[in-house]
Amino acid sequence: MIIVGDKMSILKSVLEEELERNLRNQKIYKEMLSNLPKGSIYISNRNGKQYIYRKNRVGKKIINEYICALSNSEKAEEEIKKSEDYSRIFKSLNLAIKEELRLRKALKAYE
Numbered sequence: 001m002i003i004v005g006d007k008m009s010i011l012k013s014v015l016e017e018e019l020e021r022n023l024r025n026q027k028i029y030k031e032m033l034s035n036l037p038k039g040s041i042y043i044s045n046r047n048g049k050q051y052i053y054r055k056n057r058v059g060k061k062i063i064n065e066y067i068c069a070l071s072n073s074e075k076a077e078e079e080i081k082k083s084e085d086y087s088r089i090f091k092s093l094n095l096a097i098k099e100e101l102r103l104r105k106a107l108k109a110y111e
Contacts (some may be wrong), residue, residue, distance in 0.1 A: 007093055012110040019103045029093040036086040039063075041071060041079060052076050054083070 039056030050070035056063050068075040 008110060012107065015103055015107050015110070019100065019107065022100050022103060026093060026096045026100070029089050029096060032089050033086065033093065036089070038086065039065070039083075041067070041083040052079060054079070099107055 031057055037054060037056075039054040042053055042055055044051050052067040052070055053069055054065045056065065067079050069078055
């Protein structure tokens, strides 16, 4: 027979382990984001040709950085993939932060 106190300590232990895992994941996500360029990719038409730019906010200014001509498909695909990776990892980080808050709230009940 398991005593209620033992169940609570097991649950608290599981919550603590999950919080530690979550914090490790957040650290990994932040490191991954620091290795990827910020900003969104867009295509601009100029003189009948298409060019890829990255738009990024620095303070109050919006910076448009030229990447390559759209005809350079390998470079274009690489930059678009980097932008998609950044978005995916950023969303994962935000979900991890929300999960951390829920875990901390749940752990407070066992203190």
